[in-house]
Amino acid sequence: MIDGLLSLILSAEVNRTNLELQQTSDSYAAAILLEKQKTAAPKVTATYTVTYDVSYRGTIQADKEEFRNLVRETLTSPNGWARAGVTFKEVSSGGRLHVVLASGDQVKAVSPSGCSTELSCTVKPYVLINDTRWRLSTDSYNNAGQSLKKYRQMVINHEVGHFLGHDHVTGCVNGYAPIMLQQSTGLRGCLANEWPLNNELWVRGL
Numbered sequence: 001m002i003d004g005l006l007s008l009i010l011s012a013e014v015n016r017t018n019l020e021l022q023q024t025s026d027s028y029a030a031a032i033l034l035e036k037q038k039t040a041a042p043k044v045t046a047t048y049t050v051t052y053d054v055s056y057r058g059t060i061q062a063d064k065e066e067f068r069n070l071v072r073e074t075l076t077s078p079n080g081w082a083r084a085g086v087t088f089k090e091v092s093s094g095g096r097l098h099v100v101l102a103s104g105d106q107v108k109a110v111s112p113s114g115c116s117t118e119l120s121c122t123v124k125p126y127v128l129i130n131d132t133r134w135r136l137s138t139d140s141y142n143n144a145g146q147s148l149k150k151y152r153q154m155v156i157n158h159e160v161g162h163f164l165g166h167d168h169v170t171g172c173v174n175g176y177a178p179i180m181l182q183q184s185t186g187l188r189g190c191l192a193n194e195w196p197l198n199n200e201l202w203v204r205g206l
């Protein structure tokens with residue numbers, strides 16, 4: 001009995017250490033990626049200013065202010081779409097882009113054929129972030145030991161990428177998942193990545 005308990009505790013300890021190691025090597029890999037991207041950054045040829053507002057639909061369980069703050073942090077980050085020449089400015093309403101934290105049924109309601117209750121979805125000018133995914137992340141990220149913040153920033157940048165004219169892509173670039181790869185449903189052998197890659201720094205149809 002005691003032996004059984006001890007081995008249970010030990011194996012839990014090993015699992016925890018593995019997860020920590022994975023997270024450490026992952027943030028190291030992320031730092032290397034950002035450094036590489038900076039040194040090989042393409043020239044920005046056009047600049048855009050996009051006003052956006054933040055709202056909520058359906059029954060929201062997440063912390064709304066935390067959502068608003070991380071949306072702002074992500075959209076104004078020098079690691080993000082700013083590298084494609086896009087400046088995001090938050091307004092209280094009437095933005096060109098509406099960033100919405102929505103319950104699954106409300107995500108699907110915007111486009112019953114194009115969106116699901118399970119994931120986030122973009123139907124211009126709406127970027128709908130799924131409240132359940134926002135709170136719990138996805139199996140693909142959780143199983144790879146990725147932090148909730150990283151998942152959240154990935155999903156914001158991915159959905160806003162659709163708003164900026166991007167479709168989905170497949171295949172890793174130097175081992176990393178492009179932001180427009182559907183990382184929520186599977187990393188497909190790539191390292192998780194929450195920022196647009198250098199070859200994704202373009203805007204169409206704004």
Ligand SMILES: [Zn+2]
Pocket residue numbers: 158159162168182
């Ligand atoms: Zn998508």
